[in-house]
Amino acid sequence: xxxxxxxxxxxxxxxxxxxxxxxxxxxxxxxxxxxxxxxxxxxxxxxxxxxxxxxxxxxxxxxxxxxxxxxxxxxxxxxxxxxxxxxxxxxxxxxxxxxxxxxxxxxxxxxxxxxxxxxxxxxxxxxxxxxxxxxxxxxxxxxxxxxxxxxxxxxxxxxxxxxxxxxxxxxxxxxxxxxxxxxxxxxxxxxxxxxxxxxxxxxxxxxxxxxxxxxxxxxxxxxxxxxxxxxxxxxxxxxxxxxxxxxxxxxxxxxxx
Numbered sequence: 001x002x003x004x005x006x007x008x009x010x011x012x013x014x015x016x017x018x019x020x021x022x023x024x025x026x027x028x029x030x031x032x033x034x035x036x037x038x039x040x041x042x043x044x045x046x047x048x049x050x051x052x053x054x055x056x057x058x059x060x061x062x063x064x065x066x067x068x069x070x071x072x073x074x075x076x077x078x079x080x081x082x083x084x085x086x087x088x089x090x091x092x093x094x095x096x097x098x099x100x101x102x103x104x105x106x107x108x109x110x111x112x113x114x115x116x117x118x119x120x121x122x123x124x125x126x127x128x129x130x131x132x133x134x135x136x137x138x139x140x141x142x143x144x145x146x147x148x149x150x151x152x153x154x155x156x157x158x159x160x161x162x163x164x165x166x167x168x169x170x171x172x173x174x175x176x177x178x179x180x181x182x183x184x185x186x187x188x189x190x191x192x193x194x195x196x197x198x199x200x201x202x203x204x205x206x207x208x209x210x211x212x213x214x215x216x217x218x219x220x221x222x223x224x225x226x227x228x229x230x231x232x233x234x235x236x237x238x239x240x241x242x243x244x245x246x247x248x249x250x251x252x253x254x255x256x257x
Contacts, residue, residue, distance in 0.1 A: 194227055
């Protein structure tokens with residue numbers, strides 16, 4: 001069994017062991033392994049978004065392998081450090097570009113079309129009040145329609161005050177002869193009749209709080225018998241749906257007449 005002879009230099013002496021060069025070599029090798037690991041991780045993450053990058057990275061790896069084989073014998077520690085740094089920089093840029101989404105400019109703001117005014121359910125003619133279907137109006141529109149009737153029939157200082165805290169008054173007006181009218185509006189369905197409790201609540205505020213000369217409760221439905229009896233005792237004018245349409249068509253009396 002023969003023992004391999006230690007390599008000799010040209011002058012016949014053995015080459016001294018260089019610890020510094022060996023440590024640098026292994027350090028560069030470890031750095032290269034880290035670069036390869038980060039590159040593989042970036043490739044795996046980029047594969048889900050852009051499979052086309054896999055082909056490019058494979059070509060880069062093949063080119064690096066060929067270059068390593070050709071120049072392996074001529075590499076020095078300094079050249080290996082430069083190439084390792086260049087490979088690390090290229091791999092980092094490739095991974096960042098693969099992971100970042102493509103840039104898309106922000107879309108130009110779209111101007112909103114001009115608002116189109118909604119057509120009111122109440123159509124007014126030259127006499128102050130036009131064709132009105134009271135059954136399809138909501139509560140606010142119903143109050144506006146009653147106020148329009150008052151204006152049509154010569155009332156002044158007509159004001160819609162219905163809302164939270166109105167204390168039973170929805171429409172206020174002054175008749176042509178100077179009397180103060182306080183109107184409460186109840187836009188109900190045919191099967192929902194105004195009861196005595198609602199008349200009592202209105203009767204408790206229309207005269208004492210609002211100082212009404214004429215108190216009117218107008219509804220699109222009807223009144224119960226106790227409610228009509230209470231209104232008669234307190235002097236409150238009750239207009240049901242039929243009387244309201246007669247007022248609107250000028251075939252019936254005005255509430256303050």
